[in-house]
Amino acid sequence: MKQNLFDTQALRPLAAVVDAGGFTAAAAGLCKTQAAVSAAIAGLERAAGCRLLQRSRQGCRPTPAGEMVVGYARRILSLLDEAAVALETAKPAGTLRLGVPDEGVAGLVASVVEGLARDCPQGLVDLRCDLSAGLEAALMAGELDAVVVVREPGSARGELVFRDRLVWCVPPGREPHLSRPLPVALFAEGCRTRPMVLAALASAGIAWREVCRASHIAGLTAMAGRGLAVTALARRTVPQGWRVLSSGEGGLPVLPDYEAALILPPRPTPLARRLAGLLLGPSRPERAAPPQDPFLR
Incomplete structure (x- = not known):
């Protein structure tokens, strides 16, 4: 078989067509056009030298050769997804330029630094203390990677950290x-x-x-x-x-x-994303201030 048989750009559409039972549903699930999915499958079949899918009015199902290729495809895609997750959760190094009001040092920053030290031992926290408006301006100027500020009344800017x-x-x-x-x-x-x-x-x-x-x-x-x-x-x-x-x-x-809110730039750094995970958790409900939360102004 040719090496490009295992092109992941084609393997994922193949598995999607088999799972969905047709090209239209597979294309919708992949957010691709039907033509793009058809082209990917056609390329796989040319490389394999045989039909991988049996088309009919009832939909698509894999041929015996297709069954074999789909089995390998699922294993390959699973490993690639696992690698992507591992890279995403790898311990990032570098510097987190964090801005908080002065009062945040005693509680919020202490817990953040402890969490980052545990999860990102190669990371460095570079802390700036200022009024909330000054911190937001510094973030917009690219001088900070993340800020925790007090929202102005009625504002929904950023992600709520606590009230x-x-x-x-x-x-x-x-x-x-x-x-x-x-x-x-x-x-x-x-x-x-x-x-x-x-x-x-x-x-x-x-x-x-x-x-x-x-x-x-x-x-x-x-x-x-x-x-x-x-x-x-x-x-x-x-x-x-x-x-x-x-x-x-x-x-x-x-x-x-x-309300204290976390604000990140449009493209946060890995350490800034980890900070968001520490402050916000997997969900983002409104929350009252826990005992260790500081006064932020």
């Missing part, structure tokens, strides 16, 4: 939330949770004054920790010893949820 609730919190033994105008410590302009907090205060008609602001959670809690102000954080990133205010305490409004 969490903002809460009011105060340092231990302090009650700044009882003062008016309300002293608040806020994240800097450009933070996507900042307008959520201010809108909630405006809707409740609460007068407020900004005592301090910071672009990083460590700076914000350090300043607010002097007892000068109340601040809003994700529930699971409230510093140890701080008190989360109960609903309506001090007349403060309930704060909204926010």
Whole structure:
């Protein structure tokens, strides 16, 4: 037999025709034209020097020679599919340029780095911390391979990683939330949770004054920790010893949820795809923040 008998471009259509019982159904299943499938089978039959399919009004069925070739074809195609899966799941090397807001380092990034270290021991995570808008701009400029950002209200951009609730919190033994105008410590302009907090205060008609602001959670809690102000954080990133205010305490409004999303470029790298697998899993349901999830702004 000629070597090109085992051209996989022809073997797959052959198996498909036998499975489907005809050229039309096989072509539809392969997303090819019927003419292309017919040409592939004709090439196989020329190489084999005999008929591989018996055509009739009832459809197509393999000849004895066809039965033999189809058996080998299935084994070859199975091995090729297995090789493709092995390559896809091979441990990729290289650098993952990952962008997250500052608060993501403590929880989300820690779990990601641990997962990548396990699955991709040759991979390197190059981390950039910034506001969400800055991270999205860097991704579009090709400076990052993947970003996790807080969505703007009403946006469906990216894939949902988790949803969490903002809460009011105060340092231990302090009650700044009882003062008016309300002293608040806020994240800097450009933070996507900042307008959520201010809108909630405006809707409740609460007068407020900004005592301090910071672009990083460590700076914000350090300043607010002097007892000068109340601040809003994700529930699971409230510093140890701080008190989360109960609903309506001090007349403060309930704060909204926010959504953290993963955004990849149109052609993600293997490490970026592995990151998506770690964060999103095989399915992509809406999910509440697990205990280790960080506050992302």
